[in-house]
Amino acid sequence: MIELTLIGIGTGNPDHVTAQAVQAMNAADLILIPLKGPEKTDLAELRRGLLARHLANAATQVVEFDLPLRDADNPSYRAGVSEWHDAIAAAWEHQIRAALGPDPAGRVALLIWGDPMLYDSSLRIAERLGKRLPLTPRVIPGITSIQALCAAHAIPLNAxxxxxxxxxxxxxxxxxxxxxxxxxxxxxxxxxxFEVLDPEGLSIWWGGCVAMPQEALIAGPLSAVSAQIVATRSALRAKHGWVMDIYLMRRDA
Structure with a gap:
């Protein structure tokens, strides 16, 4: 039986990792790190940095593997995502069997940006993997991008x-x-x-790479800051090869 632990690691800031997450890393027999192409090497490097800081168990295997790419040309978005998830589940299975044997048993972990429950597909992929291998899923919650955004701007989530x-x-x-x-x-x-919206009466709080060294924050009336956000986002992507951003908008009461 495989115990598959999905560990929420926040938005990339090593201080976001909880004590529970650190314990789970050190209890793992195998930690898988997906590689998402040369333009996103920083993302793998962030995971390596987290492990260098928090992983003290020398017996834990750390295996990096190339993540399958989604077929962006599939006319059906949902069908394309489903096929992609199948491919990722197969990749997970291959790496687990290669590291732990043809009839694997033990604790396997993946480090998940933010929290595994919020707009992340790892739990769905784990469900597919469970049809290939006997496993028990386990989730370690992490700081979400929503929490990080509201904290960075010092605003409440709701009116x-x-x-x-x-x-x-x-x-x-x-x-x-x-x-x-x-x-x-x-x-x-x-x-x-947000560019498709009528900006009248809307305010926005935007964050790119929130809680990371390259963090960029912009807030104000949507009509006044929309162009600034577009330019800032483009600059972050050009410099780093990727950008993770999130924003909150509120309609004036």
Whole structure:
């Protein structure tokens, strides 16, 4: 039986790693580090840095592997993601069997950005892996990008007595501002979807690479800061080869 532990590690700041996460790292027989291509080597390096700081168990194997790429040309987004998740589950299985034997047993861990429950596919991939290998999933919660963003701007997540909608850039671009929403948090936005909105009455709190050394924060009326966010995001991506950003928007009461 494999115990598969998904360890939330926050947004890349080593101080975000909890004591529970450190214990889980050191209890693992195998830690898998996915590589996402040469333009994202910094992401693998961040994981290496976390392990260098927190992993004290010399017996723990650390294995890096190339993450399968999603077929961006698939006309069906959901079908493409499903096929991609199958490929990742197969890659996990291959690495586990290679490291722990054809009938593997032990503790396997992956370091997950933010928290595994929030817009991350690791739990779904683990479910697929469970059809290939006998395993028990375990989750160590981590600081989410939403927590980090609100802390960086020193703002509450919600207005008084009001609800919050968490959505993706793809959904915002396709459907616009959610009807009746006062506060909207947007994750997984590959292209500044807020540009499709009528900015009248909207304020935005944006963060790129939040809680990391290259952190950039911009806040203000959407109409006033939209162009600045686009330019700052583009500069971060050009300099580092990648950018993780998130933003909260609120409609004026």
């Amino acid at each position: 008084v007595g009001a609800s919050v909608i968490i959505t993706t850039g793809r959904q915002l671009r396709a459907q616009g501002w959610p009807p009746g929403a006062e506060t909207v948090v947007v994750v997984l936005d590959g292209g500044c979807a």
